[in-house]
Amino acid sequence: MATIDHVSRAEQARQHTLVVVAHPDPRSLTHAVAREIAGATEGAGGSVETADLAGERFDPAFTIDDVRHYHGAAPAPADVVAEQRRIDRADRLVLVFPVYWWSMPALLKGWIDRVFVNGWAFDHSVEQGITPRLTGTTVHLVPIAGGDADGYRRHGYTEALRVQVESGIFGFCGATVGSATTIFESEATTADTFAAEMESLAAAVQGAAVATA
Structure with a gap:
């Protein structure tokens, strides 16, 4: 088991975190959670950058230019x-997103579709097969769910997210999933109600980062 000692805390202080948030409303719980995590990271001495995909108007559409780049026929x-x-x-990547239809919103999925491509997130060739390239990245996943934990467990939604996202995307690219924490019943309560949970979540992200340092 990893321990938090003076060396690991020093490593933590040097960590650079990219928090990626995918929600169009800056007043949403999704954004509140992202701000809490970013604040905890800065408070621990690390540097942090937030990518607000909606606010920055990132285009998630995978166009013919993306297809050509994927096949090596055009620059990215x-x-x-x-x-x-x-x-x-970034040393660690934190994705904070609402669960839409038991998966990521289209904005975040399109970001992954376009950014995590052949030649950067992994290499593919007929001779060598698949070679992961994100082996030095730790990823933390924070889905914000409208349903409750029991419903997700009974219907297999938690396992579906784990297979699709943890294994299917980040495992494929060689990244380490440091933590995956779902906030349930998000539509039934206010952000203030989740204050303690968000504080614990931010601490969990920090602790997992230390453990993998």
Whole structure:
């Protein structure tokens, strides 16, 4: 079991975190959670950057330019390169998003579709097969769910998210999933009600980062 000692705390202080939030309303619980995590990261001495995909008007549409780049026939679109560079600067990546139809919202899924591509997130060739390239990145997942924990467990939604996102995306690219914490019943209460839970969540992200340092 990893322990938190003076060395690991020093490592934590040098960590750079990219918090990615995908929600159009800055007053939403999703944004409140993202701000709490960013604040806890800064409070621990690490540096943090927030990517507000809706506020920045990131285009999630996978166009013919993206197809050509995927096949090595054209350079990456400029907005994709910008996203890849800021992920490259980060030691850990925190995704905070509402659950839409038991998965990510289209904005976040499109961000992954366009940014996590062949030649950057992984390499693919007929001779070598798949080679993951994000082995130095730790990812923390924070889905914000309208349903309750029991319903997610009974219907297999939690497992579906784990398979789709943890394994299917980040495991495929070689990243380490440091934590995955779902906030349930988000539509039944206010952000203030979740204050203690958000504080614990932020601490969990910080603790997992130390454990993987």
